[in-house]
Amino acid sequence: MTLFDPTLLLCAFGFFSSLRPFEPFITAFLLGPDKNLTETQVVNEIFPVWTYSYLALLFPVFLATxxxxxxxxxVLQAGSLLVTYVLLxxxxxxxxxQLLEFTFGLATASEVAYYSYIYSVVEPVRYKRVTGLCRGATLLGSAAGSLMGQLLFSVAQVPLLHLAFITLASAAVAFITAWFLPMPKRSLFFHTSPSTAALSSSSPSEQMKESKEAMIPRSPEARKGGSRLLGVLTMxxxxxxxxxxxxxLLAWSxxxxxxxxxxxQIIxxxxxxxxxxxxxxxxTIYNGYVETLATLLGVVAALLVGYLPVSxxxxxxxxxxxxxxxxxxxxxxxDTLRNIWVCYGCYILFRAVYMLLITMATFQIAASLSMQRYALVFGVNTFGALLLQTLLTLVVVDSAGLGLDIHTQFLVxxxxxxxxxxxxxxxWLCGVxxxxxxxxEEPSLEVQELSCSPDGTSCM
Incomplete structure (x- = not known):
C-alpha cells in the first residue's frame, strides 16, 4: 500500500475530518464569555438551523455526489468544516x-460522499475490508478527538477557543488530503459500468441480474443527455x-x-x-471523556451484533x-434525576443501544440488496429521519413553535x-x-391442492 493509495487516503480523510476536540464543548463555548449567547438563543434559535439545512441540502447533495x-x-465537506470553524x-x-450552523449542515450532508466513494475506486472483493477500515478510521478519529479535547481542557487547562483552532487544523489536513484522492471514472447512477452494480448478490446468476438492472440508462429517454437526470430519478x-x-426491510427502515x-435530537x-x-x-465538566467512552462502547456494541445468538x-x-x-x-x-453522573451514564448506555440496533438494521437491510439499492435505501431512510426531526424541531424546539425549555424537551x-x-x-404481536x-389455514390449503385435477387447470 503506497502513501497515495485511495484506501489509505480515505482512512486519513475520515480520521482527520472526525478529529474534533472542540465538539464536546460547543454548547459551553456558545454560552460562555467568548460568545455570550443565552440558552434560549442557542437551543431554540441556533441549533435548529443545522436540522433545517441538513434536510434541505441532503437530496441535492446526494444527486450532486x-x-x-x-x-x-x-473537498466540499472538508471545506465546509473549515468555514464552520473559522466562523466559530x-x-x-x-x-x-446561525450561518455557522448552516455551513455545518452542508458539511454533514456532504458526508454521504465518503462511503459512496469507496465503491467507485476499489474492487468488489475489497468492499467489506475497506468499508471496515474507513468506518474504524472515522470512529477512531471521533474518540481520539473527544479524549484529546477533554485532556487539553481539564488537565492542560487550554481555553476552549484553542480547541477550536486545533479542530480547524484537523479539518485543514482533511481538506488537503481530499485533493490527493483520485477522481473515480464511474458512479452508482450517472456514470456506470457493468462492474458497478454486481456488488452484493449471493450467487453468480444474481450478480449478472443485478449488473443488468443497475446499468444506466434503463429507458430510451434516459439515453439522451438532456433527460439523464429524469432517467435517473425514474430509476x-x-x-x-x-x-x-x-x-x-420496511420494518427495519x-x-x-x-x-x-x-x-x-438527543446528541x-x-x-x-x-x-x-x-x-x-x-x-468541571467531563463531556470529552463521556463522548470518548460512548463512541468506544458503541463500537463494541456494533461488533457484538455478529455474535449474538438471536434469530x-x-x-x-x-x-x-x-x-x-x-x-x-x-x-x-x-431528565428527571438531574444528576450529572447519572446523565453521563444514561447517555453512554443510550448511544451503545442505538449503535447496536442501527448496526443490526444495516446488516438486515444490506443483506438482500445490491450496493446501488442499499445506497438508495440508506438515503431514503436518512431523509425520512431528517424530515421527522425537522417536524419535531419545528414544533418542540424552535422559538417559532412551542419553544420548550430543555427539560420539557427531553420529556417529549x-x-x-x-x-x-x-x-x-x-x-410483533400482529406478526405472531x-x-x-x-x-x-395450511391443512385446508393442502386439501384444496389434493382436489385439483391432474393437469392443474381446475379444482373440485
Missing part, C-alpha cells in the same frame, strides 16, 4: 452563529417501490428513520441539558421494541421513544397472530 463522482463533494472563531451575534423511484415492498430522528441537545444541570462556568427475522421487532423502551428509560432518567423525547417501542411491540392463523 453521484453526478460529480464523489471527490468534489469530499470570528462570528459574533445570533445571525452569524430511483422504481427501485424505491421495489425495495419497500419487502415487509422486513421504519425503525431506522424513527430512531435516528430521536437519536439526532444535539444533550450538552444543553448537561449545562443546565452542571454549569461549566462554575463546575432477528423472528425476534427482530420484539428486540426493537424492548431496546427502544430501554432508550426511552435512559432519556427519562437523564422520552415519550417519543416510548411510542416507537409500542409501535414495534404491536407489529398472523403466523398462527397461517398455520391453521
Amino acid at each position: 453521484d453526478f460529480l463522482r464523489y471527490k468534489p463533494l469530499l 472563531w470570528k462570528a459574533r451575534g445570533l445571525l452569524a452563529t 430511483l423511484f422504481e427501485d424505491f417501490v421495489q425495495c419497500y415492498k419487502c415487509r422486513p 421504519v425503525w431506522w428513520a424513527l430512531s435516528t430522528c430521536g437519536y439526532f 444535539n441537545y444533550t450538552q444543553a441539558l448537561w449545562e443546565d444541570i452542571h454549569p461549566s462556568g462554575k463546575l 432477528w427475522s423472528t425476534w427482530g421487532e420484539l428486540a426493537l421494541s424492548l431496546l427502544s423502551c430501554l432508550m426511552a428509560v435512559c432519556v427519562f432518567v437523564m 423525547y422520552a415519550a417519543y421513544f416510548t411510542a416507537i417501542a409500542v409501535v414495534f411491540l404491536i407489529a 397472530v398472523s403466523k398462527r392463523i397461517s398455520k391453521k
Whole structure:
C-alpha cells in the first residue's frame, strides 16, 4: 500500500475530518464569555438551523455526489468544516452563529460522499475490508478527538477557543488530503459500468441480474443527455417501490428513520441539558471523556451484533421494541434525576443501544440488496429521519413553535421513544397472530391442492 493509495487516503480523510476536540464543548463555548449567547438563543434559535439545512441540502447533495463522482463533494465537506470553524472563531451575534450552523449542515450532508466513494475506486472483493477500515478510521478519529479535547481542557487547562483552532487544523489536513484522492471514472447512477452494480448478490446468476438492472440508462429517454437526470430519478423511484415492498426491510427502515430522528435530537441537545444541570462556568465538566467512552462502547456494541445468538427475522421487532423502551428509560432518567453522573451514564448506555440496533438494521437491510439499492435505501431512510426531526424541531424546539425549555424537551423525547417501542411491540404481536392463523389455514390449503385435477387447470 503506497502513501497515495485511495484506501489509505480515505482512512486519513475520515480520521482527520472526525478529529474534533472542540465538539464536546460547543454548547459551553456558545454560552460562555467568548460568545455570550443565552440558552434560549442557542437551543431554540441556533441549533435548529443545522436540522433545517441538513434536510434541505441532503437530496441535492446526494444527486450532486453521484453526478460529480464523489471527490468534489469530499473537498466540499472538508471545506465546509473549515468555514464552520473559522466562523466559530470570528462570528459574533445570533445571525452569524446561525450561518455557522448552516455551513455545518452542508458539511454533514456532504458526508454521504465518503462511503459512496469507496465503491467507485476499489474492487468488489475489497468492499467489506475497506468499508471496515474507513468506518474504524472515522470512529477512531471521533474518540481520539473527544479524549484529546477533554485532556487539553481539564488537565492542560487550554481555553476552549484553542480547541477550536486545533479542530480547524484537523479539518485543514482533511481538506488537503481530499485533493490527493483520485477522481473515480464511474458512479452508482450517472456514470456506470457493468462492474458497478454486481456488488452484493449471493450467487453468480444474481450478480449478472443485478449488473443488468443497475446499468444506466434503463429507458430510451434516459439515453439522451438532456433527460439523464429524469432517467435517473425514474430509476430511483422504481427501485424505491421495489425495495419497500419487502415487509422486513420496511420494518427495519421504519425503525431506522424513527430512531435516528430521536437519536439526532438527543446528541444535539444533550450538552444543553448537561449545562443546565452542571454549569461549566462554575463546575468541571467531563463531556470529552463521556463522548470518548460512548463512541468506544458503541463500537463494541456494533461488533457484538455478529455474535449474538438471536434469530432477528423472528425476534427482530420484539428486540426493537424492548431496546427502544430501554432508550426511552435512559432519556427519562437523564431528565428527571438531574444528576450529572447519572446523565453521563444514561447517555453512554443510550448511544451503545442505538449503535447496536442501527448496526443490526444495516446488516438486515444490506443483506438482500445490491450496493446501488442499499445506497438508495440508506438515503431514503436518512431523509425520512431528517424530515421527522425537522417536524419535531419545528414544533418542540424552535422559538417559532412551542419553544420548550430543555427539560420539557427531553420529556417529549422520552415519550417519543416510548411510542416507537409500542409501535414495534404491536407489529410483533400482529406478526405472531398472523403466523398462527397461517398455520391453521395450511391443512385446508393442502386439501384444496389434493382436489385439483391432474393437469392443474381446475379444482373440485
